[in-house]
Amino acid sequence: MCTGSPSSNGSEEGSSASDQQPQQEVQEAEQPSTRTTHAVVPAATSEEILAEYGSNLKLLECNSQVAELLTILRDKNTTRSDFKFYADRLIRLVIEESLNQLPYTHCDVETPTGAIYEGLKYRSGNCGVSIIRSGEAMEQGLRDCCRSIRIGKILVESDANTHEARVVYARFPDDIGSRQVLLMYPIMSTGNTVLQAVNVLREHGVPESCIILSNLFCTPMAARTVVNAFPKLKILTSELHPVAPNHFGQKYFGTD
Amino acid sequence: MSSITFLCSKSAHNSNNNNNKSSSDVPKSAFAAASAGLLTIATHQQQQQQQLQQQHHQQSKVKATAAKTNGHIDDRSDATEPLYVDPYADQGSGLPGELNCCPASPTTVPAKASLESPLKRSGRRQRTTSIGNQTTTANPSECIIRANNRTIYTAGRPPWYNCAGQQVEPFVIGICGGSASGKTTVAEKIIESLDVPWVTLLSMDCFYKILNEKQHEQALINEYNFDHPDAFDIELLLDVLTKLKEGRKVEVPVYNFVTHGRESQTKTMYGANVIIFEGILTFHSPEVLKLLDMKIFVDTDPDIRLARRLKRDISQRGRDLKGVLKQYLNMVKPSYCNYIAPTMAHADIIVPRGGENKVAIHLIVQHVHTQLQLRGFKLRETLANSYKDQPMPHSLHLLHPTPQIKGLHTFIRCRNTSRDEFIFYSKRLIRLVIEYALSLFPFKKTTVETPQGVLYEGKRMESRKICGVSILRAGETMEQAVCDVCKDIRIGKILIQTNLKTGEPELYYLRLPKDIKDYKVILMDATVATGAAAMMAIRVLLDHDVPEDNIILASLLMAEIGVHSIAYAFPKVKIVTSALDPEINSKFYVIPGIGNFGDRYFGTEPSDEY
Numbered sequence: 001m002c003t004g005s006p007s008s009n010g011s012e013e014g015s016s017a018s019d020q021q022p023q024q025e026v027q028e029a030e031q032p033s034t035r036t037t038h039a040v041v042p043a044a045t046s047e048e049i050l051a052e053y054g055s056n057l058k059l060l061e062c063n064s065q066v067a068e069l070l071t072i073l074r075d076k077n078t079t080r081s082d083f084k085f086y087a088d089r090l091i092r093l094v095i096e097e098s099l100n101q102l103p104y105t106h107c108d109v110e111t112p113t114g115a116i117y118e119g120l121k122y123r124s125g126n127c128g129v130s131i132i133r134s135g136e137a138m139e140q141g142l143r144d145c146c147r148s149i150r151i152g153k154i155l156v157e158s159d160a161n162t163h164e165a166r167v168v169y170a171r172f173p174d175d176i177g178s179r180q181v182l183l184m185y186p187i188m189s190t191g192n193t194v195l196q197a198v199n200v201l202r203e204h205g206v207p208e209s210c211i212i213l214s215n216l217f218c219t220p221m222a223a224r225t226v227v228n229a230f231p232k233l234k235i236l237t238s239e240l241h242p243v244a245p246n247h248f249g250q251k252y253f254g255t256d
Numbered sequence: 257m258s259s260i261t262f263l264c265s266k267s268a269h270n271s272n273n274n275n276n277k278s279s280s281d282v283p284k285s286a287f288a289a290a291s292a293g294l295l296t297i298a299t300h301q302q303q304q305q306q307q308l309q310q311q312h313h314q315q316s317k318v319k320a321t322a323a324k325t326n327g328h329i330d331d332r333s334d335a336t337e338p339l340y341v342d343p344y345a346d347q348g349s350g351l352p353g354e355l356n357c358c359p360a361s362p363t364t365v366p367a368k369a370s371l372e373s374p375l376k377r378s379g380r381r382q383r384t385t386s387i388g389n390q391t392t393t394a395n396p397s398e399c400i401i402r403a404n405n406r407t408i409y410t411a412g413r414p415p416w417y418n419c420a421g422q423q424v425e426p427f428v429i430g431i432c433g434g435s436a437s438g439k440t441t442v443a444e445k446i447i448e449s450l451d452v453p454w455v456t457l458l459s460m461d462c463f464y465k466i467l468n469e470k471q472h473e474q475a476l477i478n479e480y481n482f483d484h485p486d487a488f489d490i491e492l493l494l495d496v497l498t499k500l501k502e503g504r505k506v507e508v509p510v511y512n513f514v515t516h517g518r519e520s521q522t523k524t525m526y527g528a529n530v531i532i533f534e535g536i537l538t539f540h541s542p543e544v545l546k547l548l549d550m551k552i553f554v555d556t557d558p559d560i561r562l563a564r565r566l567k568r569d570i571s572q573r574g575r576d577l578k579g580v581l582k583q584y585l586n587m588v589k590p591s592y593c594n595y596i597a598p599t600m601a602h603a604d605i606i607v608p609r610g611g612e613n614k615v616a617i618h619l620i621v622q623h624v625h626t627q628l629q630l631r632g633f634k635l636r637e638t639l640a641n642s643y644k645d646q647p648m649p650h651s652l653h654l655l656h657p658t659p660q661i662k663g664l665h666t667f668i669r670c671r672n673t674s675r676d677e678f679i680f681y682s683k684r685l686i687r688l689v690i691e692y693a694l695s696l697f698p699f700k701k702t703t704v705e706t707p708q709g710v711l712y713e714g715k716r717m718e719s720r721k722i723c724g725v726s727i728l729r730a731g732e733t734m735e736q737a738v739c740d741v742c743k744d745i746r747i748g749k750i751l752i753q754t755n756l757k758t759g760e761p762e763l764y765y766l767r768l769p770k771d772i773k774d775y776k777v778i779l780m781d782a783t784v785a786t787g788a789a790a791m792m793a794i795r796v797l798l799d800h801d802v803p804e805d806n807i808i809l810a811s812l813l814m815a816e817i818g819v820h821s822i823a824y825a826f827p828k829v830k831i832v833t834s835a836l837d838p839e840i841n842s843k844f845y846v847i848p849g850i851g852n853f854g855d856r857y858f859g860t861e862p863s864d865e866y
Contacts, residue, residue, distance in 0.1 A: 040703060040711040061656070064715050065695030071714025075704035082743075089741060093691060096684070100660035109670035112851025113841065119666025120659055145684060247707045 044220060044240040052220075053227045060097050060238040066090070070239055073216075073248070083251050090216060090238060091141035091186070098182055098214040098236045099145060102126060123180075127173055131156060131185040131197050134249035138184040138214060152176060154200055156193045165192040170200050177205030183213045188237075189244035191222030195229055208232040219244050426456075427627050428501055428531045428547055429620075432538035432599060433554030434592045435483065436564040438610025439534045442554050445611050446532065449621045456500065456528035460535020462508050463493040467516035475516060478583040483536060483591035490541050497547050500531055504799050530624065536591075539599035549627070552620065553603035556610050558592075648816070648836075649823035655692050655834045661685065665835055668812075669850050675859050682782075682857065685812055685834055686737040690778070693810040693832045694741060697722070697776055723775040725768065727752055727793050730782035730854035734810065738778060748772065750796055752789045754844075761789045766796055773801035779809045782853040784833070785840045787818030794826050804828040812853070813837060815846045 049057055060066055069090045072078050078086075099122075107121035128142045129135075129152040139151055152172035158165040173179070181201060185194055194213060201211060208230050215237040223240060226233065249255075429446070433439045440459075447455050464487055467475060474480035481487060492509070499506045507522035539545055539553075562584060569580045600606060607616040655661055667673055667681040699715040706712050724738040725748040735747050748768035752761050769775065777797055784790050790809055797807055805828040814833040817840060822831060837846045845851070855861040 040713045042713065063692070063695035064697075064699040064717075065691060067715040068699060068717055071702065071704055071712065071716060074706045074712040074714060076707040077704070085743065089691070092687065096660060096688060100658045104659050104663060107666055109666055109672075111669045111848045112671045112856070113845050113847055113849045115848030117666065117669045117848040119669065120662050121666060122663055147680065241712075243706065243708050243710050243712075245706065245708065 041242055049223075049240055053223055054231070056231065056233060057223055057227060057235045057237070057240075058097075058101070059240065060094055060236065062238075066093065066238060069093075074245055080251055080254055087137065087216075087248070087252055088141065091138045092144060094214050094216060094236060094238055095138065095141040095145055095182075098212050101212050101234050101236065102180055125178060126180045126182065127152060127176060128182045128184060129154060129172065129176075129197070129201065131183070131193060132169070133253065134186050135184040137186060137249070137252045142182065142184065150179075154197045156196050158192065163190075163192070165196045167196050167200050170204075172201075172204055176201070179206070179210070181206050181211045183211055185213065186216040187244050187246060187248045188215055188218045188222035188226070189246060190219075191225035194222070194226055198226075198230055198233060209234075212236065217241065217244050217248070425501060426503065426528050426531050427549050427624060428497070428533060429550045429552060429624070430538045430544070430548035431532065431534035431552045431554060432596070432603065433536070433556065433610070434558070434561050434596050435536055435588055436561045436568065437554045437556040438612075439536075439554050441611030442552065442607060442617065443532045443534050445617045446620055446624075449617060450530065450624060455530045455532060456525055458497070458500065458508065458525065458531060458533045460488065460493070460533070460538060462511050462523075463489045463496075463535075464511045464516070465489050466518060472516050478579045479586075481587040481591065483588050483595075485537055485540050485595055488535075488537060490544070494541065494543050494547075496525075497531075497533060497544060500525060500528070501547055504801070529628065536596055537599075539602045540595060545602055550620070550623065551602055551604045553600045553606045554610050555600065555606050555608050558589075648819060649827070649831075651823045651827060651829060652819050652831045652833070652836075653692070653696060654836060655688060655832070657835075661688065661834055664688075665813075669848065671851065675856065678856050682733065682812065682853075683737065686734045687740065689810050689812060689832060689834050690734065690737045690741055693778055693808050693830075694722075696808055696830050696832065719776060721775045722778065723748060723769050723772065724778045724780060725750060725772075725793070725797065727779070727781040727789060728765075730857070731780040733782055733853070733857050734780040738780070746775070750793050752792050754789070761792050763792055763796065768797075768800060772797070773803075775802070776806045777802055777808070779807055781809070781811050782813070782857075783846055783850060784809075784811050784814040784818040784822070785844045785846050786815070787821040790818065790822055791825055794822070794829055798826075805830075808832055813846060813850055815840045 049059055069086050072082065072086045073090065102122050104120045104122045107119050108116050109119055111117050126146070127150040128139065128146075130139050132153055132155040136153075142149060142151065150173045153169070154167060154171075155169035156165050157168050183194070183197060183201070185197070188194055198208070198211060198213075202208065209232040211230075211233050213226070213233060213235045215235060216239070218235070218237040218240050219242055220240055221242075222244075223235070223237075226235060431439045431443055433442075443457055447457065464482070467480065471480050475482075496506045496508055506525050508525050510519040510521060510523055511517075512519055533544075533548070538548075539551060545551070565584065565588070566577070566580055569575045570577060605616065605620060607613050607620075611617075664681050664685045668678055668685065673681075694717075698718045700718050701713065702716045703711050703713050722742055723746040724735060724742075726732045726735050728749055728751040732749070738745055738747070746769040749766065750763070750768075751765035752763050754760065755762050779790070779793055779797065781790055781793070790811075794804075794807060794809065798804060804826055807826075807828075808830045809822065810832045812833065813835050814831070815837050819831055819833075819836065822829065837849060839847045841847050850856070852861065
């Protein structure tokens with residue numbers, strides 16, 4: 001199935017490597033000791049992202065704990081059970097943060113002690129849309145946060161020869177046009193899949209600004225593609241790194 | 257709230273009321289395990305104790321113990337289940353997990369506190385049904401019978417440290433006197449009249465040296481001198497007593513009078529407000545003398561002592577007149593004259609006639625009370641009124657107040673939220689708090705290989721040794737989240753409740769992983785108002801040798817005052833919370849707050865107001 005088009009991997013790595021060239025050299029000069037047979041490729045920081053992609057691309061706050069989750073998911077020696085466990089934790093954090101982007105109104109409530117708490121209330125009428133197959137890994141995370149949320153699905157397949165992505169299946173709630181949509185797709189390497197998915201959503205009447213893309217790993221190239229195509233789309237990811245962990249789907253679902 | 261007391265039986269060589277049912281029918285080690293930490297001791301030659309005597313003993317205990325009741329108001333919302341009866345007490349033998357158990361205190365207080373009516377709850381919050389109509393636990397005599405040989409507290413342990421979280425030294429009473437002079441009776445009478453929870457009774461018998469084969473044989477023919485100072489391991493004794501005085505947890509050896517060796521299991525003792533140390537040579541070592549705050553010598557007429565000894569040894573220990581007299585004349589008597597009687601000079605008080613001397617005991621108790629009052633254990637009030645308008649401490653780590661967190665708080669704070677939703681949203685919030693708390697542990701950089709063939713520089717936690725400790729009851733709600741984020745994590749529990757009468761937190765129960773000192777600890781409580789309970793829990797952890805900077809206190813909601821108090825007392829403890837509220841009301845509830853978190857989560861809300 002389509003897990004971020006592994007077939008396009010080679011060409012993509014070439015392009016991203018050239019993108020990152022200057023930065024990488026600085027990094028290596030600072031830490032020559034970490035250099036072994038392979039180069040350590042650094043991830044982009046949130047300041048760089050804000051400068052380059054604008055405020056609609058958000059990075060999960062990268063504290064040590066998140067860094068550890070990313071490290072475990074990247075490590076090729078991680079067992080599958082660990083992988084799933086830590087992936088689910090990261091997904092939960094990303095989903096929580098995505099929900100944080102939803103619009104809300106102020107709302108005061110009375111607490112049991114009789115005092116007033118100035119709180120807020122999210123608007124109802126949200127829904128999730130997962131891109132098959134790896135996007136489905138994030139559905140449980142969403143369910144854990146919103147018990148009865150509606151979830152639509154999109155299947156995007158990329159042609160083995162042309163690397164061109166096309167939508168072969170889509171099923172949404174009827175009134176999706178009036179909802180805020182949480183689009184779930186964990187790995188973005190080229191961004192083509194997401195472009196197609198967003199196009200389908202727009203065809204169903206969802207405004208670009210009402211879509212929040214929840215993502216775990218994103219390459220700079222994909223980020224650029226998506227941001228350029230849909231400037232009003234909100235993107236939330238946990239890491240912007242030139243190499244995408246394309247093994248995610250296989251390892252999570254155990255089909256490697 | 258009521259009564260959990262330790263019914264203690266002192267083993268003894270020189271006590272006339274040692275009888276422990278289980279010591280006669282349960283293997284020694286198992287017994288020691290079962291009672292780990294409960295005051296027990298047992299093990300002795302006199303295994304063939306008479307049933308009659310047991311019964312008599314138990315009955316006297318029954319009289320001494322009774323239920324103390326107080327309702328609970330608790331900012332931390334703990335509290336419905338008021339009674340704790342050691343779950344293992346009626347099983348008679350040790351369970352595997354049991355060695356990890358650190359019961360709050362090994363000893364015993366047959367209490368007088370019992371005197372208030374169980375229904376008197378001073379018009380404050382009426383607690384749910386579990387008080388008063390739980391026959392199994394509310395009935396003290398049943399408690400004792402079921403709990404066979406121990407485990408009935410009168411009350412939880414009140415603070416044993418001051419506002420700054422520093423230990424206040426316990427008051428140590430030394431009781432010395434010849435064999436069969438009635439030291440134990442005096443100790444018990446003092447404990448009874450003292451009415452202070454958390455008294456630890458330490459017997460010198462635990463510190464007999466291990467005998468070699470030759471000495472063992474001598475002992476069998478009454479030729480080994482158990483009354484000589486050399487028979488005791490004074491160094492070990494000094495070590496244990498010093499630690500107890502510092503309020504730390506100690507492992508007290510359990511001496512087996514049959515093998516004349518130490519059991520492999522030890523008895524865990526844990527700091528107390530009053531420590532009573534009794535034995536025939538209590539005043540012998542000058543170092544030990546220095547540790548004693550009050551020295552009592554029980555001076556009983558030698559004829560009476562001999563008479564008691566004869567009666568006891570012959571009727572209870574199945575020995576013959578000749579042997580007893582030989583031992584008495586050759587060893588007990590000379591030792592008394594040489595080593596015990598001269599130490600009378602060190603005594604502050606000499607009690608003639610032992611336990612029957614009510615006047616003397618009354619005087620002693622009065623003195624101890626005065627001393628305890630001088631040390632002062634009034635915390636909550638002080639905590640609630642200090643630190644106004646100060647900048648928040650650095651050890652506070654507040655979750656970023658995102659709309660998301662505020663939205664979750666709106667749900668759980670609203671008084672009309674149904675329990676189903678309350679649980680759901682508080683769980684979500686707890687998960688975020690725990691994830692954030694984990695990020696505060698030390699991490700180290702590491703480089704891993706990826707399946708894509710590049711190296712990836714990331715971070716790993718320095719140590720995987722993390723354990724969670726929840727402050728019952730509300731803190732328990734956070735355990736699931738900890739288990740969800742850390743695989744196979746160990747969870748300890750501490751039960752602290754507020755005494756309605758004094759308003760002070762009291763420690764009732766704790767059970768922690770065995771090597772907790774090697775762990776990073778996430779201490780969990782749902783809400784923190786004055787911080788009194790959290791401070792007590794932190795103090796418990798410190799007493800178990802957990803370094804202060806290994807502790808993270810995680811909670812959903814804290815009052816500023818609580819944060820200040822904790823940060824002032826324990827500056828290295830990291831404090832994590834998802835919201836900070838400005839004040840607390842006169843009943844120590846956070847304002848605007850959540851209400852009683854535990855009650856709302858577990859569905860045990862009382863019907864009346866806050």
